[in-house]
Amino acid sequence: MLDHIEIDLRGCNDEDIITVHIDVPDTxxxxxxxxxxxxxxxxxxxxxKNYCFFGFPAHQRSAxxxxxxxxxxxxxxxAADIGYHIDDYFSVANTTxxxxxxxxxxxxxxxRYFEDLQxxxxxxxxxxxxxxxxxxxxxxxxxxxxxxxxxxxLSMRKVVTAPDWQRPSQLMCWLHAPRFVLxxxxxxxxxxxxxxxxxxxxxxxxxxAVGKHHWEVFNDEGRDSRINELVTTSLSSQTEAAGDFDIExxxxxxxxxxxxxxxxxxxxWLIDNNFDPNDKSLTIGHPQVAQVDLQRSFGTExxxxxxxxxxxxxxxxxxxxxxxxxxxxxxxxDSDYADQQIKIIQGA
Numbered sequence: 001m002l003d004h005i006e007i008d009l010r011g012c013n014d015e016d017i018i019t020v021h022i023d024v025p026d027t028x029x030x031x032x033x034x035x036x037x038x039x040x041x042x043x044x045x046x047x048x049k050n051y052c053f054f055g056f057p058a059h060q061r062s063a064x065x066x067x068x069x070x071x072x073x074x075x076x077x078x079a080a081d082i083g084y085h086i087d088d089y090f091s092v093a094n095t096t097x098x099x100x101x102x103x104x105x106x107x108x109x110x111x112r113y114f115e116d117l118q119x120x121x122x123x124x125x126x127x128x129x130x131x132x133x134x135x136x137x138x139x140x141x142x143x144x145x146x147x148x149x150x151x152x153x154l155s156m157r158k159v160v161t162a163p164d165w166q167r168p169s170q171l172m173c174w175l176h177a178p179r180f181v182l183x184x185x186x187x188x189x190x191x192x193x194x195x196x197x198x199x200x201x202x203x204x205x206x207x208x209a210v211g212k213h214h215w216e217v218f219n220d221e222g223r224d225s226r227i228n229e230l231v232t233t234s235l236s237s238q239t240e241a242a243g244d245f246d247i248e249x250x251x252x253x254x255x256x257x258x259x260x261x262x263x264x265x266x267x268x269w270l271i272d273n274n275f276d277p278n279d280k281s282l283t284i285g286h287p288q289v290a291q292v293d294l295q296r297s298f299g300t301e302x303x304x305x306x307x308x309x310x311x312x313x314x315x316x317x318x319x320x321x322x323x324x325x326x327x328x329x330x331x332x333x334d335s336d337y338a339d340q341q342i343k344i345i346q347g348a
Contacts, residue, residue, distance in 0.1 A: 002026040003034055003322050005290065009310070010317035018313045020247075020297045022202055024290040029186050033204060033289045034321070036180055037243035041324035045174040046344050050332040051144045053314045055155035055168040055250070056307075060314075060333070063092045063156065066149045070110065073138045073145065077117070080135040082127045086113050095149065100157035104220045107146055114142035133346035137338065168307060170247040172316070173205060175344050177242035186241075186287070187280040192263060192270075194285030196254035199303055200292030205244025214284050218269050227273050238283035247292060249310060251303050 005022040024030050053059060070090040078085050088109065095106050117139045119125035128139060155166040189204075195215055197203060206213070217225065253259035267277040275282060294301045298309055318327045330340060 002030055005037075006318075006320045007316060008318040009313035010315040011313045014317070016313070017317065018297070018309055021293040022290050023293055024202075027189075027289070029189050029204065029287055030289045032180055032186070033241065033243060033245070035243075036178065036241075037245070038321055038323045040174045040177055040243040041319060041321065041326045044326060045177060046341065047316060047328050048144075048173045048175060048341075049316065049328070049330065050337065050341075051148065051173055052171055052316060052332075053168070054148055054151040054171060055166060056311055056314060057152070057155050057159050057166070058311050059152070061148070061152070063096070063149065063152060066145055066152065067091050067095060069141065070145050070149075073141045074113075076138040077135060077142075080131060080138075082117075082131050082135060084117060084127045088113075096153055100153060100160065102150060102153050102220075107150060108220070110142060110146045114139065114146070117142070133342050137342045137345055164251060164303070165253075166250060166307070168249040168310070170249060171205070171244075172246070172319075173244045174242070175341060177244055179240040179242045181240055182238065182283070184281075187283065189287035190280045190283045190285045192267060192277055192284055193254075194287060195263065195266075196252055196259055197248035197250070197286050197288075198252040198254075198291075199248060199250065199301070199306075200294050200297075201248045201252075201286075201288050202290035202292065203246045203248065203286040203288050204241050205246060206238065214270065214275065214282065215266065218266050223265050223269055225269070237281060245289065246286070248286075249303075249306065 001023055003024040005024060007020040007022070009018045009020060010016065011018070024034055050061075053061075067090045074086045074088060074090075090106070090110065095103050097103065117125055117127045117131075119128055128136060131139065151167065151169070155168060158166040217227070270277045294306065298306045300306065315331060316328055318325065330337065334340070
């Protein structure tokens with residue numbers, strides 16, 4: 001083992017704590033990632049609590065709340081003098097069907113606004129460069145809210161159709177996290193076979209600046225979709241990473257026939273869209289860098305029992321490694337939370 005990490009999740013008060021225990025194996029990628037994580041903790045980077053717990057249907061960040069935030073963000077961007085106007089409105093009714101399926105065209109337009117406004121790493125759009133810190137914060141929210149909403153609606157549907165297959169997860173992302181460059185050795189941890197994530201797996205964070213990924217597009221648009229026909233088209237490979245990480249709280253589908261069939265269909269979709277499914281430099285999938293000790297953390301490996309404990313503790317309070325520790329007393333529901341983040345963006 002390279003290290004042991006502890007994360008305290010807070011419930012209704014500072015004494016109501018669940019500690020998640022994470023073991024970090026000694027691999028080349030884990031070493032790079034842990035070094036970056038320790039830097040984030042040691043230097044008190046801001047943990048994005050408004051982009052942290054995904055796919056928990058009982059979360060206070062409900063579908064109604066998220067669509068309201070989308071509209072507030074659009075209004076703020078339209079009020080800014082950057083030469084870009086969004087003539088759109090989002091509601092639960094026009095983003096989901098009565099069967100709780102996403103209206104993908106609607107969400108793809110939201111993501112396209114983000115792509116237009118921000119650009120990509122190393123080639124920021126002129127709209128973003130002329131925007132002030134307040135507007136840049138809202139541009140970023142277009143992307144974050146889109147992905148959070150998609151994850152939430154998926155779990156809401158699974159509650160009704162297949163309760164054991166909800167997809168809750170925990171995204172640990174820090175504002176302005178320094179990045180390290182992935183090399184050829186790191187790409188070996190990617191691949192189609194890493195799409196299936198095991199319960200309690202800890203995975204390298206996705207570089208959110210690259211847009212949607214191949215697997216996301218395939219799931220959203222279907223087996224017969226073609227890249228050149230899509231509204232959202234940013235499909236860059238991930239060349240950088242940071243100390244950010246995701247924890248998978250859903251079941252591992254890899255042992256089930258339905259997942260094997262879907263992955264075979266995905267490989268066919270890649271070939272039809274002129275991608276090599278064996279090319280790991282496409283950075284498809286989720287490279288694992290650590291694993292939660294479920295028994296030590298929750299006293300069980302049963303996913304439902306774990307969800308019951310987690311859903312009342314959706315607030316990261318502390319994190320500790322052998323080299324660093326930090327406490328995060330703020331919360332996404334603070335009345336001045338957006339201002340807290342905007343000040344950080346402004347000071348960058």
